[in-house]
Amino acid sequence: DVKVTQSSRYLVKRTGEKVFLECVQDMDHENMFWYRQDPGLGLRLIYFSYDVKMKEKGDIPEGYSVSREKKERFSLILESASTNQTSMYLCASSFRGSYTDTQYFGPGTRLTVL
Amino acid sequence: AQSVTQLDSQVPVFEEAPVELRCNYSSSVSVYLFWYVQYPNQGLQLLLKYLSGSTLVKGINGFEAEFNKSQTSFHLRKPSVHISDTAEYFCAVSPQVSQKVTFGTGTKLQVIP
Numbered sequence: 001d002v003k004v005t006q007s008s009r010y011l012v013k014r015t016g017e018k019v020f021l022e023c024v025q026d027m028d029h030e031n032m033f034w035y036r037q038d039p040g041l042g043l044r045l046i047y048f049s050y051d052v053k054m055k056e057k058g059d060i061p062e063g064y065s066v067s068r069e070k071k072e073r074f075s076l077i078l079e080s081a082s083t084n085q086t087s088m089y090l091c092a093s094s095f096r097g098s099y100t101d102t103q104y105f106g107p108g109t110r111l112t113v114l
Numbered sequence: 115a116q117s118v119t120q121l122d123s124q125v126p127v128f129e130e131a132p133v134e135l136r137c138n139y140s141s142s143v144s145v146y147l148f149w150y151v152q153y154p155n156q157g158l159q160l161l162l163k164y165l166s167g168s169t170l171v172k173g174i175n176g177f178e179a180e181f182n183k184s185q186t187s188f189h190l191r192k193p194s195v196h197i198s199d200t201a202e203y204f205c206a207v208s209p210q211v212s213q214k215v216t217f218g219t220g221t222k223l224q225v226i227p
Contacts, residue, residue, distance in 0.1 A: 105157030
């Protein structure tokens with residue numbers, strides 16, 4: 001059974017703080033993704049990674065960066081958190097071998113920036 | 115680029131009644147189509163996907179969807195819903211040459227006892 005875990009379910013930070021969201025998967029997936037989910041907007045892709053140390057911008061990368069030093073771990077970094085980054089953040093992973101592969105999601109981290 | 119439209123943000127339906135959740139997409143290239151479900155306080159999980167072949171796709175929990183290329187639609191159906199089907203449902207599309215998935219805005223299905 002594929003498991004994608006995220007370091008925190010709920011997080012409260014102050015404006016200007018540096019924030020790290022961690023995601024770990026245990027199925028040796030090559031692809032990993034970070035999305036944010038907002039009411040009425042669905043899921044929007046922030047960044048994704050096809051392999052260790054490789055990353056590509058998604059649709060809304062501004063204000064975020066990522067790090068993938070190990071295959072199983074993909075970190076999302078908010079360099080200087082702002083209130084408009086209050087959201088639900090979802091991590092996902094999938095095999096690289098086929099474009100048809102399912103994405104497996106973690107439970108999400110609800111981030112509040114005050 | 116591709117896009118996904120889910121016109122209904124909320125769909126209330128009585129228990130044991132049938133339901134259809136609508137999804138339309140646009141894309142300049144061939145695509146794969148997905149439906150994901152998100153139960154309260156959980157991440158998303160795959161319900162079903164259309165890759166090729168038969169346009170009627172069956173998924174988990176009694177759901178099915180039909181791919182209609184001429185109408186660029188991929189509507190999700192279930193003949194008889196249960197309380198446990200209360201969740202948010204997301205339609206998604208992925209170009210056949212990329213893993214970059216575009217999600218719709220979601221439809222909240224509320225099953226009324």
